[in-house]
Amino acid sequence: MTNVREERMGGHFIKYHLDDLPPSAVLHRFTAPDHGDPHDHPFDADSLIIAGGYVEEVYELDGGMTIYHREPGEYVHNAAGKIHRIVDLPEGECLTLFTSGPHVQKSGFYQFREDGAWQRRWDEEEWNRV
16 A cells, blocks of 8 residues: 655645655645746656646746646646746646656746846745846
8 A cells, every 4th residue: 555645835735745656756736826936846847637737837037928728637847947837726726646857956936027037046035137
């Protein structure tokens, strides 16, 4: 039997670690969209949308942004440097199977201001222009 460990990442995001599967296999349950700044990840990752789906904004450093409507059954690759956030859950919540690769960078948050893109690493307070 698979042991499941729950990790709460805030009021709207829960990770379920599946101990008997590869170490990077985690179920993600979202019950609300991202409320903060767009972010990237410290690793390449893949998600299989199991239920619900979501609307995702994906940003370029020049401030360009594309909106994607992700559906159940869809496979999404997220490169470590992909700047994004989930802005809507049309079904009210979403469940994905998430697998990640090795750590390649420190993750951060982004703001797109009139004078360009700014970044703050997750463990730092200061914003720096990109």
